[in-house]
Amino acid sequence: MLVLELQVPPYPLLATVGYILWPSGIVHTERNFHVFDMIFCTKGTLFMEEDGVQYDIREGMMLVLEPGKTHRGFRPTEEETEVYWIIFQYPRLSEPILKEKSNWQEPLLKATNQDTEPPAAMIDIPKFASVDMRTLVPLLKEMLRLHGVLTPYSSFELQLLFGQLLTQLQNGMKKSSPQARSYFIGERVASYLASRLELPFNSAEMERDLHYHFDYLARCLKHYSEMSPLQYRHRLQIDRAKRLLTHSDLSLTKIREQCGFQDNNYFTRLFKRQTSYTPGEFRKQFQVFRMD
Numbered sequence: 001m002l003v004l005e006l007q008v009p010p011y012p013l014l015a016t017v018g019y020i021l022w023p024s025g026i027v028h029t030e031r032n033f034h035v036f037d038m039i040f041c042t043k044g045t046l047f048m049e050e051d052g053v054q055y056d057i058r059e060g061m062m063l064v065l066e067p068g069k070t071h072r073g074f075r076p077t078e079e080e081t082e083v084y085w086i087i088f089q090y091p092r093l094s095e096p097i098l099k100e101k102s103n104w105q106e107p108l109l110k111a112t113n114q115d116t117e118p119p120a121a122m123i124d125i126p127k128f129a130s131v132d133m134r135t136l137v138p139l140l141k142e143m144l145r146l147h148g149v150l151t152p153y154s155s156f157e158l159q160l161l162f163g164q165l166l167t168q169l170q171n172g173m174k175k176s177s178p179q180a181r182s183y184f185i186g187e188r189v190a191s192y193l194a195s196r197l198e199l200p201f202n203s204a205e206m207e208r209d210l211h212y213h214f215d216y217l218a219r220c221l222k223h224y225s226e227m228s229p230l231q232y233r234h235r236l237q238i239d240r241a242k243r244l245l246t247h248s249d250l251s252l253t254k255i256r257e258q259c260g261f262q263d264n265n266y267f268t269r270l271f272k273r274q275t276s277y278t279p280g281e282f283r284k285q286f287q288v289f290r291m292d
Helices: 133-148 152-176 180-194 203-210 214-225 229-247 252-258 264-275 279-286
Strands: 002-008 013-022 036-043 045-050 053-058 061-065 071-073 081-089 098-100 121-126 128-130
Touching (some): 013 133, 036 053, 036 133, 045 061, 045 081, 053 061, 081 133, 081 152, 180 214, 229 279
Antiparallel strands (some): 002 121, 013 081, 061 128
């Protein structure tokens, strides 16, 4: 699928949202401007052309027109056509953002509770696709309502709703991708591992609880996160240990046990491999309070 891949921050910001019900015989005007124009067709068909490429935006479909490209209607509407649109800005236009994409991996970021910079994020928006209007139209209507009584405070709410709409679009692509089954099983494995960090790792129990062979579960998680189940578990265990070391006065033994490690030497070796510190050194360096 062709998508607009946006690296954030900075975040895309909504400029306006609109709605129109066109009778048959209407042709969209020709324009070329510096913002994105996201069009949703909920009835009929809108015929649009962008730099010579023609799109039939049928009921249940969307198209994103890109800044700097000339777009126009290439044919009149043939029936009553209902359209919502959103115009939004994205500052990082100097970077290539239009990409062919068929999978959505979720590798863990190296984040800590000591970070002072926002973590990198990503938003994918379909260029031209069928979408689930049942989830999008209620958001679009609420955005229209807020835009009709715009204040500085409702403007902020409007941006949050725009973020929800982008999330719905991104999730819709994941659900409709050829790898959707593998993706969502990988997501289940990741959630399962995260909920059992303090318990011993048991592949047979995972098979029984998730109802798939362990090898298949491991392949799905690898596709989802680029990690094996043990690698994913170890990453989460060490992240939990780091939080406890910096924000609790629990003993190293208690922390080791709460993170699911039975062997102290193994815990220390794995912790140092991932952080370059022993647990004690890490606590001394990063603990955010002092016991008198």
